[in-house]
Amino acid sequence: KAGVTQTPRYLIKTRGQQVTLSCSPISGHRSVSWYQQTPGQGLQFLFEYFSETQRNKGNFPGRFSGRQFSNSRSEMNVSTLELGDSALYLCASSEAGSNYGYTFGSGTRLTVV
Amino acid sequence: QKEVEQNSGPLSVPEGAIASLNCTYSDRGSQSFFWYRQYSGKSPELIMSIYSNGDKEDGRFTAQLNKASQYVSLLIRDSQPSDSATYLCAVNTGFQGAQKLVFGQGTRLTINP
Numbered sequence: 001k002a003g004v005t006q007t008p009r010y011l012i013k014t015r016g017q018q019v020t021l022s023c024s025p026i027s028g029h030r031s032v033s034w035y036q037q038t039p040g041q042g043l044q045f046l047f048e049y050f051s052e053t054q055r056n057k058g059n060f061p062g063r064f065s066g067r068q069f070s071n072s073r074s075e076m077n078v079s080t081l082e083l084g085d086s087a088l089y090l091c092a093s094s095e096a097g098s099n100y101g102y103t104f105g106s107g108t109r110l111t112v113v
Numbered sequence: 114q115k116e117v118e119q120n121s122g123p124l125s126v127p128e129g130a131i132a133s134l135n136c137t138y139s140d141r142g143s144q145s146f147f148w149y150r151q152y153s154g155k156s157p158e159l160i161m162s163i164y165s166n167g168d169k170e171d172g173r174f175t176a177q178l179n180k181a182s183q184y185v186s187l188l189i190r191d192s193q194p195s196d197s198a199t200y201l202c203a204v205n206t207g208f209q210g211a212q213k214l215v216f217g218q219g220t221r222l223t224i225n226p
Contacts, residue, residue: 031212033212033213033214035216042216042217042218042219043157043201043216044216045213045214045215048207048211048212048213050210050211050212055207055210055211055212056207056211056212056213058213090156090157092214094212096210100162101145101147101159101162101203102147102159102212102214103159104156104157104158105156106155106156107156
């Protein structure tokens with residue numbers, strides 16, 4: 001079974017630009033979550049999608065948005081990039097239900113200059 | 114008070130000894146708990162999940178849960194140098210099926226040969 005696939009692996013963007021990150025979950029997994037990981041803040045929850053619906057959202061500004069498609073693939077978008085958005089963005093997928101742990105992808109390393 | 118708290122370490126343990134990692138959480142309604150291992154430069158990897166009070170064993174790993182004390186722990190027996198990593202405690206604080214894993218800051222574990 002293929003794992004969680006995130007693209008691209010690395011990105012360098014300029015302040016003020018926008019970026020879209022992509023995530024393909026494990027086949028059969030319908031819940032997809034996104035996390036931001038930084039050395040100072042650790043892993044912080046961005047949002048969770050299930051059946052194309054956002055079920056949960058973390059405490060991030062509206063510049064951070066996402067969506068999920070009918071095949072469970074998900075995208076995350078960050079608009080008007082700031083230097084502080086530089087981080088590792090991790091996507092994780094899970095079977096439905098709160099008792100299943102997440103499997104993480106390898107992440108997208110975003111650098112904002 | 115942070116939702117999930119761990120000792121940041123570093124925790125240093127000799128090879129062959131038992132490593133003990135601890136975590137406390139604030140949401141009394143949480144029902145599922147997870148331990149992830151993260152090697153430097155890699156994404157988190159799920160190693161244990163626990164939902165009921167008591168112990169759960171899987172190979173050299175034992176997870177312990179005490180909901181009354183809001184406490185989760187991970188024991189690693191016969192520690193190996195390959196166990197050197199950051200260990201992340203995660204608590205699912207979602208409700209009504211929605212998932213939201215809240216992570217602790219992680220404990221950096223070093224196994225000394």
